Amino acid sequence: MTDTDQQSTPFPEIKPVDTGPELGRFMTAMRRLQDVVVSTDPDQDLWADAAGQIEELCARLEVHRAPQGVAPAGRGPHLPGLGHPLMPPWTMTEFGPDGVVMEGHFSRFHVGGNNAVHGGVIPLFYDWHFGMIVSAADRANSRTAYLHVDYRKITPIDQPLVSHGRIHSIEGRKAFVTATMTDSDGNVLSEANGLMLRLLPHQP
Template identity: 60%
Template structure:
């Protein structure tokens, strides 16, 4: 998919810094797992008032512990741990990449209670976040420079369940200059399409944010 573009073009990142993988040690993976579970419980637990007070005390203590270490983007391990679900970012659904080739990418993803919009179905707004992440990976896997999303269209085919292993696939369908047209699908294990998306990614110019 790189065509006849010189390698130097791929190395352009607009105004983005070049992020490198992080190595924070095993404690970060444990922290991430616990925080994901805490997110699930934050939207599903129903304890008594005293327990909420105690939980608030503990969370405030955690904030106090970490606040002195707040760093700039790309310095902390979040989003820089490809071996962890969601690359180590709590913002992202917990996906793991199973294919990363110029002809497309594939992810395994499983949503949880934190992602519910209603009636135990994944919130419709979560799926564009997943697809936008897939599109970014597709662009990188195809050997194209960093790009911004110009538009992203989602069609919802079936209810997306929680606590169920799912598959997301994406690829570049057409490239023209700075433009790359992309598509992706979210499927269950029986290959039923739950949602699909298409979009346009625009390569950043040098220095462009």
């Protein structure tokens, strides 16, 4: 596919879907697997046996491949991380044009060192949060032009956290967005600001 072809491909329409409890259970198991993989030290035979079981599951799921916008992962607003294993297990507790509030936690899978959340995971979270903010303000089909994070304190794992975000200002296609993450005591762990650029109809 050439650059011209990519530029002429419209942004796919992504709609929320009611996935039912089965996908939620599956994603919970996936997240547990991610945590277990980075926090255990079994013998080599068990690694090999586990790899075979995972490969078998992949083969079973592979025959059900679906295009973006049809596959339910990432489209379950009632599920932690929207039902997508890349996203940390947070859920939206407020969603509207005035802003989006998200609550959740990070786990062992997200550790960078010494039980602190990896510094790269936090911008990933904010990028996702910013996407939800512009969607809530009816500015869907936007992409991140830049994202800046100020790390104020170590972000812990396995503790309840909250992130409040909103659109600070709008200039045409540009939405300037801010968000702040706090712990249960109200301590500011990090702050972020960014620019979300609404795409033109022909932009991917």
